[in-house]
Amino acid sequence: MPLLTDILTGTEHTKMCLIEDTVQQTGTPLVKAFITQLATRHARVIVLLNEDFVANFLRGFDSSTVDKLAVIDDYTDPLGWERENSQSATEQLFGSVHDGTAVVICSLSSLLFRTPLQKVCRLLRRIADSKDGPLPLVATVHRDLHDEATLLQLEYMASTVVMVNSNMECSLLHKRSSGKVLRKVEVLRVDKSYAVASCIETAMLASSAAGPAAAAAEPVASLPFSIIPQRDAEREARSRLVLPYTQQQRKADSSGGQIFYQPDDVDDFDEEDPDDDLNI
């Protein structure tokens, strides 16, 4: 099963999923697919919406999904100029989370315009750590609006990062709680009611080809003779071979060191010292 569908359906557990998109390719279909899937698994899905009117956003969802959504409107009056003494969006968010809810933030970019990054990170941590246990959290951010430092820090906080490239090609980075890190590239297609139509995995992110390993095996394979014969008969013959000096070593175990010299018939073994006739 492709990793993205696993994450969507919840087979792969993820604490916080960060969806990064650009102006060339919006991640909205993916977010809405997420919402549809989360609505099937959780009693409520709270959406903090600060990019669009609530009515526009809800268009296209199934009625069963819409029933479970609780959309907090952070778009019409985010800084509270017109409302008086009512709660801000984040306070509303914390007020309404309880067990069995999932939280979707759409998007973090607008939040980052008016609150510093550290406060946003703490907000995310607070959501993740509500007293009933970790809530599944999905957040979107627009990659081209922020600098590298901000994105790096947000990716650090997230356990899954989906970078949406052109033509809905999603580069996934998934950090499992066991420590394993998975990186995949998959193409996602979503149909009209935001259910997953297809998800195909493209080639894995590989930088260098399988060249070096294959090349290393080549020199040995291309030789006319074989270096590693090791047929059974040869192995037996080798094991039967008696190594030199084994018998003598076993005999002379106690003594310090001995030289065992068995001269061949071609050896010129002369007892005399050849240096005797030097007149030194």
Place this chain on the structure above:
Amino acid sequence: MSAPNIVTGFQKKTRSVTQIRGTKPSFHNSQLLVSTGVPSLDHILGGGIAVGTVLLVEEDTYGNYAKVLLKYFIAEGITVGHEILVTSADSSPEEIIKELPGPMLSEPEPAQKVESHMNIAWRYQDLPPVKTMPASTGFGHYYDLTKKMPEKLLSGSKVTSFDMKDLLDVEESTSRLGSSYRNLFLKLHEVIEKNGYTTTQAKPQPERNILRIALQSVGSPLWTSTKNLAANECSGLDTSLTTFLYLLKALLRQSYAVCVLTVPTHLFMDRALTKRVERLCDAVVSLEAFAGSDKEQNPAFREYHGLFHVLRLPRLNSLTCHIPESSDLAFKLKRKRFTIEKLHLPPDLSETASRSQEDPVSNIRPKLSGCSSQAGGNAKLDF
């Protein structure tokens, strides 16, 4: 003739070095050392971490191996009976404690008689088998990541843990430290004073113990103070982390305590901040994991999980610091062992093995078949 039974006035001078469990004096200077829980890391650091110093572990990109090192550190403290203090802002410290690996205390399978008859190396037949476990001296144990820390060891030791999120920015402070660092420092100071770990509170010998402080992911996005942000952006660097480290080092120098902290320095955009943080800690090591980077495909790095860099070693009461044998180190994490060893390059079976002086990273280029000269600097050698 009776054997002379001379009574001499000679008395062996007793060592006045403090004998605290789980510590040993260093061989180079007589600093009191504490094990990190990873024997190969102890070896690289010159025996262990000196009591009263700070070890900084710069995290790898996904933070997993740094977390494992921290777990080994805490597990070693529990095995030996030290007091532990754990805190973290990114994950819950209770979880870290629950996931501690269990020590491999029992001896491995007893030296079995080597039944197989050695054919080629018959001279080594009768030698005793090599012992790979360290002798159980109470310093430096191996841990099995698949086993959990046994309950009786956990309950027998004193572990204090608090989640940093309770201390983060509780009230906005105007001091140089952001309030998260300030609260943490005050808490550390309180624990050290209350439990008698300062060097001035002379406890009698049998009661002396070491406090191990494990701080996870200090300096991550959750720690930065939100109040001084505007001012800091103008002046350039956030000084809370560096001020905290300075105060921490001063506090530790007067206590029987050791601190290991992991910092995600890959998130610091400004290299100057990383350098300052490194300068302020005593021993600094950095982990560079291959997972997720393009070095993963490099055949030279096949057996290892990452590179291990020793960036700084402390010079304590001496003229020089301990110098490790090699600076090309790599680490691998197996279930029963975390080893840090010299990076061994696998044998290069390609045709350029004897000629090329380049390192294998740049040696990966497409091989041209046939007798034509190869790309690169070997054209002069080929006919």
